[in-house]
Amino acid sequence: MDFSAAWAYKTLLLNGFAVTIELSILAIITGTLLGFVAGLSQTSKWAILKYPTKLYIEIFRGSPLLIQLFMVFYGLPYLGIDISIFAATLLVFTLYGGAYIAEIIRSGIESIPKGQFEASQSLGLTYRQMMQKIILPQTLKVSLPPLMGFYIGLIKDTSVASIIGYMEVVKEGQMIINITAKPFEIYFVISVMYFIISYPLSLLVDWIEGRNKHA
Amino acid sequence: MFFDWGTPIIHIGDFIMGAFTSLWIAVLVFLLSVLFGTLLALARFKRRKNLIFILATVYVEFIRNTPVLVQIFIVYFGLPQFDIHLSPITAGVLALTVNNSAYIAEIIRAGIQSIHKGQWEAAASIGLSHFQMFRLIVFPLALRNIFPSLSNQFIMILFGTSLLSILDVRELTQRASILNSETFRTMEIFVFVTLMYYVISILSSTVLRWVNHKFYPNIK
Numbered sequence: 001m002d003f004s005a006a007w008a009y010k011t012l013l014l015n016g017f018a019v020t021i022e023l024s025i026l027a028i029i030t031g032t033l034l035g036f037v038a039g040l041s042q043t044s045k046w047a048i049l050k051y052p053t054k055l056y057i058e059i060f061r062g063s064p065l066l067i068q069l070f071m072v073f074y075g076l077p078y079l080g081i082d083i084s085i086f087a088a089t090l091l092v093f094t095l096y097g098g099a100y101i102a103e104i105i106r107s108g109i110e111s112i113p114k115g116q117f118e119a120s121q122s123l124g125l126t127y128r129q130m131m132q133k134i135i136l137p138q139t140l141k142v143s144l145p146p147l148m149g150f151y152i153g154l155i156k157d158t159s160v161a162s163i164i165g166y167m168e169v170v171k172e173g174q175m176i177i178n179i180t181a182k183p184f185e186i187y188f189v190i191s192v193m194y195f196i197i198s199y200p201l202s203l204l205v206d207w208i209e210g211r212n213k214h215a
Numbered sequence: 216m217f218f219d220w221g222t223p224i225i226h227i228g229d230f231i232m233g234a235f236t237s238l239w240i241a242v243l244v245f246l247l248s249v250l251f252g253t254l255l256a257l258a259r260f261k262r263r264k265n266l267i268f269i270l271a272t273v274y275v276e277f278i279r280n281t282p283v284l285v286q287i288f289i290v291y292f293g294l295p296q297f298d299i300h301l302s303p304i305t306a307g308v309l310a311l312t313v314n315n316s317a318y319i320a321e322i323i324r325a326g327i328q329s330i331h332k333g334q335w336e337a338a339a340s341i342g343l344s345h346f347q348m349f350r351l352i353v354f355p356l357a358l359r360n361i362f363p364s365l366s367n368q369f370i371m372i373l374f375g376t377s378l379l380s381i382l383d384v385r386e387l388t389q390r391a392s393i394l395n396s397e398t399f400r401t402m403e404i405f406v407f408v409t410l411m412y413y414v415i416s417i418l419s420s421t422v423l424r425w426v427n428h429k430f431y432p433n434i435k
Contacts, residue, residue, distance in 0.1 A: 062413035064377035067388055070395075071405035078401040152280075159282035163381055170285060177292070184293030191281035191289070198280035 005180035006189040013186075016172025017193050023168060024155040027093035031154070032147075034094055035101025040131070042106040053102070060099035065160050068092050073164045089161045093154065100150055108143035109135060145209045152201050156194060169193060222400040223407035230408065233390035234415055240304070240386065241373040244311040248372070249365070251312065252319030259324055271320075278317035284378055286310050291382055303382035311375055315368065322364045326357035359431045366423040370416050377412075387411065 006013065041053040060068065072095075073088040083091075112135055120130035162170035173186045180186070223230070258271035278286070290313070291306040301309065330353050338348040358365075380389035391408040395401050 059409065059413055062416045063409045064374035064388065064412060066377045066380070067391070067405060067409050067412060070388075070392070071402070071409055074395070075402040075405050078399075156280075156282040159284045160378070162284070163378075170282070170288075182296075184289060184296045187285050187289045187293055191277075191285045194282055194285070195277060195280045199276060202276075202280060 001185065002182065003185050003189070005176070005182040006185050009176045009180070009186075012172055012176060013169065013189065013193070016167065016169035017190075019172075020155070020158050020168040021197070023089065023093070023158050023161065023166075024151075026090055027097055027154060027158070028151050030090065030094040031097025031101055034098030036105055038098055038102035039105025039109065042102065043109050056095075057099045057102050060095050061103065065092070065096055065157060066163060068096055069160065069164050085164065085166055089164070089166045093158065093161075096157075097150070097154055101147065104143050104146045104150065105139065108139040111142050112138050141212065145205050145212065148201065148205045148208070152198050152205070155197060159194075218403055219400055220403055220407070222394075222398050223404050226394055229390055229394065230387060230411060233385060233387035234411060236384070237373065237376045237386040237388075238415070238419075240308060240311070240376045240379065240384070241369065244308055244315060244372050244376075245369050247308070247312045248315035248319045248368075249323075251316040252323055255316060255320035256323035256327060259320065260327060275317045275320055278314055279321070283311070283314045283375060286314050287378060287382070303379070303384050307376075307379035307382055307384050311372060311379075314375070315372055318371075319365070319368055322361050322368065323357065326361035326364075327353060329360050330356050362423075362427045362431070366420060366427070369423060370419060373416060373419060374412070 038053045038057060041049045042057070044050050069089070069092050072092045073083075073085065076083045076088065116134055116138070117130065120134045125134070158168055159170045161168055162174065165171065169190055173190045177183045177186050255271050255275060258267045259275065262268070287307065287310040290310040291301065291303065294301065294306075334352055334356060335348060338352045343351065376384075376386055377388040379386055380392060383389065385393075387408060391404050395404050398404070
């Protein structure tokens with residue numbers, strides 16, 4: 001065990017980890033927006049909205065992230081669409097995250113008692129008012145722990161982008177390993193970096209869940 | 216620009232071989248993870264301040280909070296530094312088992328803790344030993360509650376096997392990559408294989424639901 005190599009390249013590793021966090025935050029924002037739209041579409045009465053989004057959700061929840069990355073990163077240029085590795089990666093994580101988040105939102109909305117919808121209608125609220133003021137605030141409370149859980153998973157999932165060559169922390173680590181020939185130590189340090197972010201967040205989720213139970 | 220769906224369809228035999236590799240790895244990893252996960256769950260069942268509880272907790276928390284890809288790399292590229300050389304498939308199965316045992320341990324632990332205390336007391340009152348209580352009463356009841364979560368975890372394992380393509384394990388994703396580099400029919404191949412994964416995951420879910428129904432016919 002010799003961590004001097006990892007220490008010598010700490011700046012590169014930290015920069016790589018900053019890229020990981022940046023990608024995670026962007027994907028969380030875009031994926032959540034898409035997930036909300038797709039999740040709301042699932043509870044809609046309009047078939048034209050409901051079924052195409054359902055197909056999208058099914059496909060992206062029903063296949064591995066890696067094959068999705070291949071499909072977009074290698075497939076789009078094949079169709080003559082020029083796309084940077086950053087755009088391709090963010091697009092895939094948006095679609096992938098959106099599909100899972102849509103399911104979380106959908107099941108959150110469906111957990112709200114029917115009486116809430118009926119009461120909103122009997123007050124004469126429009127669909128938009130009902131969703132905005134009555135349904136979504138309650139959905140958010142139910143969906144927050146699984147959403148946070150998915151976000152934590154997404155941070156770890158960004159490591160898969162290293163396989164198509166996106167320069168996040170794992171890819172950065174591989175470059176350093178090519179120079180130092182210390183795979184065990186470098187990968188161990190990288191996993192500790194993830195742990196430092198992921199573990200406190202998972203404790204936070206546990207705390208929120210506990211608080212919800214007693215409320 | 217025209218699509219040539221003939222390319223993936225001609226090679227469907229190759230893909231099906233890859234799919235079977237993915238599937239048997241997933242099944243093996245799942246069984247090993249349930250076994251090891253049960254042991255971990257038992258070690259973490261009661262908040263004791265003994266060494267076994269602490270070790271199991273550190274293991275579960277560290278594995279659940281680090282990426283599976285990095286774990287695969289540590290096993291395959293890191294262990295040779297300690298003179299442990301594993302074949303790609305062994306390393307892949309080991310890494311995925313190490314990873315999923317931690318997740319399944321948490322599922323099982325939650326399942327055991329969801330069993331009402333009265334069940335334990337009733338089992339004790341008819342004179343069952345501690346091991347019998349667990350094996351005959353508590354574990355089957357817990358399994359019933361967590362079957363959906365376990366099924367879900369199996370699908371996650373199946374998708375996790377695609378990561379083994381980087382170790383050159385010839386599973387479905389790797390075969391798609393190989394065929395892509397031979398024929399350059401990129402979009403057709405990856406769309407086709409994505410849909411194949413989708414079909415496999417649907418079939419797996421259906422089989423698992425059927426098994427669930429066989430064992431526990433009284434629940435939907």
